[in-house]
Amino acid sequence: MQGLQWTLILTVIGFAGGAIGGLLVALARTAPYAAIRRCAWAFIEIFRGTPLLMQLFVVYYGIALLDIPLNPWAAVAMGLTFHASAFLGEIWRGGIESLPGGQTEAAKALGIHWWPRMTSVILPQAFKVSLPATVGFLVQLLKGTSLAAIIGFTELARTGSIVSNLTYKPLLVYAIVGGIYFLLCWPLSVCGRRLEKRLAGSAR
Template identity: 60%
Template sequence: MGTLEFTYLLEGLRWTLVLTAVGFAGGIAFGLLVALMRVSKSPWLRIPAIGWIGLFQGTPLLMQLFVVYFGLPLFGFDVPAWAAVAFALTAHASAYLGEIWRGAIQAVPRGQTEAAEALGLPSRSRMVDILLPQAFKLSLPATVGFLVQLLKGTSLAAIVGFIELTRAGVIVANQIYQPLVVFGIVGVMYFLMCWPLSLYGRHLERRMAAGISK
């Protein structure tokens, strides 16, 4: 494989990282909203959040990509492939991160909330100043683990014709007729991105376990 083909793979790698960053950032923003709705006492907020989580956790990411990419044009929205993929990844990530953070918020000891109520803190201050910082720490290992899954999930964007790392690998392999070499390199690229994140996630889990045991 020559320099030109390897450069093409690097361009696909760049788009993989861009899609991951966009999907994860969007997932953080909307996932926090979903989590807050999920723990709300109001059924008007809680039930839609439950439905959102159930929809995107109960259907394959591949199907979600197809629905967004081919479905939006039916309603008059002519979106490019990258925008459709970014939207689908954001929605997918918001459901998973929302559920992760919902669990983390509810895992904060009840005594913390009771103490805040005894001090007369308003509900917004209780959530922002007391519950969310502790929930954030509790959710870090699972959040990092989901980031790894999201990064690998970007490979499904190739199905709708978007040229990220996997799609770039297919194109290069078809040009030089060396699929084993090409996808060996693609696999190494994914490994070098995912393995450090997986190690970091396990490190966070050990630190939290050590802190709890003390």
């Protein structure tokens, strides 16, 4: 249960930090300046094109090479935030660009500048369109927290390994751990599918 607690805390921190970073990345990807768009594109490609496990290693051991003390908790939170920022940024960028061009043209015709146009007109609709994919990524992030055990952080998967070594019952312990992950992820997956069907129905 302690491992489950830390898994949930990591998921919340990673998703919350990723939501803030993802919003900035999505805005940068759709910014009117090409240099900003290219920088955001490079950030997304780096974190989407490399495994989360490698990202956690680089954050934990790379920062240590700079003589900056960093405990496993901070390293995992930072790594998950960067990872989530890239994925959520790309998801929300797709939501923004999926909206009809008439939305932006109408806002421009009314004299609404870029920032109020994004916050009042574009983003609310884009988030609604992107909601199923966002929930789907939350499921992936929850399962991805199990990789934190690699750098010594004790979450659900790591706790299962410790209990397995103590009890010599790996099949039973990992079945329980897998069952807990399933009970956490399955309702979110069902919610994502229902949201997708509901939005598809309203679009008709």
